[in-house]
Amino acid sequence: MTITPLTDEDWMRHALRLAAKAEAAGEVPVGAVLVKDQHIIAEGWNQMISLHDPSAHAEMLAVRAAGRVQQNYRLPDCTLYVTLEPCSMCAGMLVHSRVKRLVFGARDYKTGAAGSIMNLVNHPKLNHQLESEGGVLESECSAMLSAFFQRRRAEKKHLKLQALRPADVGNTLEKRDDDDAVSSC
Numbered sequence: 001m002t003i004t005p006l007t008d009e010d011w012m013r014h015a016l017r018l019a020a021k022a023e024a025a026g027e028v029p030v031g032a033v034l035v036k037d038q039h040i041i042a043e044g045w046n047q048m049i050s051l052h053d054p055s056a057h058a059e060m061l062a063v064r065a066a067g068r069v070q071q072n073y074r075l076p077d078c079t080l081y082v083t084l085e086p087c088s089m090c091a092g093m094l095v096h097s098r099v100k101r102l103v104f105g106a107r108d109y110k111t112g113a114a115g116s117i118m119n120l121v122n123h124p125k126l127n128h129q130l131e132s133e134g135g136v137l138e139s140e141c142s143a144m145l146s147a148f149f150q151r152r153r154a155e156k157k158h159l160k161l162q163a164l165r166p167a168d169v170g171n172t173l174e175k176r177d178d179d180d181a182v183s184s185c
């Protein structure tokens with residue numbers, strides 16, 4: 001009996017499940033899994049808030065854990081799957097770690113360093129270039145992030161309204177109802 005190898009989409013679905021762990025903890029939902037020879041070496045999800053660590057991005061945690069598992073600071077022949085395009089910090093770290101291949105889901109047009117605002121993972125002047133592929137399960141990965149930020153904006157608005165005096169709240173709510181009515185036409 002032959003075992004069908006898992007596809008990029010299968011691994012990205014696993015990364016999405018890890019992103020859900022971040023979301024459940026109130027973090028921006030990004031998940032990452034590092035794979036070698038069809039086996040999971042390490043997993044990560046955003047934990048910047050809970051660890052009080054600005055570098056605790058999903059892919060950073062996955063690669064650090066993989067180094068410990070492999071007992072090697074270099075991770076050749078590994079593929080990193082991450083639900084969001086890596087930032088410049090993580091892209092630089094991926095070059096240092098010698099990860100062979102990067103597969104990401106949503107593109108990040110504000111901070112993405114695998115092609116969106118710059119390309120560090122494939123820079124000809126750096127001493128390692130990764131094979132890179134973006135847009136795998138892009139709509140699912142983007143939808144998860146958009147829903148999270150939408151919810152967070154709504155929560156912030158709610159808190160702002162609560163901080164206003166009761167009279168102001170009434171006026172603001174009435175105004176919002178009018179606005180909503182106009183925009184839904």
Ligand SMILES: [Zn+2]
Pocket residue numbers: 057086087088089090091
């Ligand atoms: Zn990052």
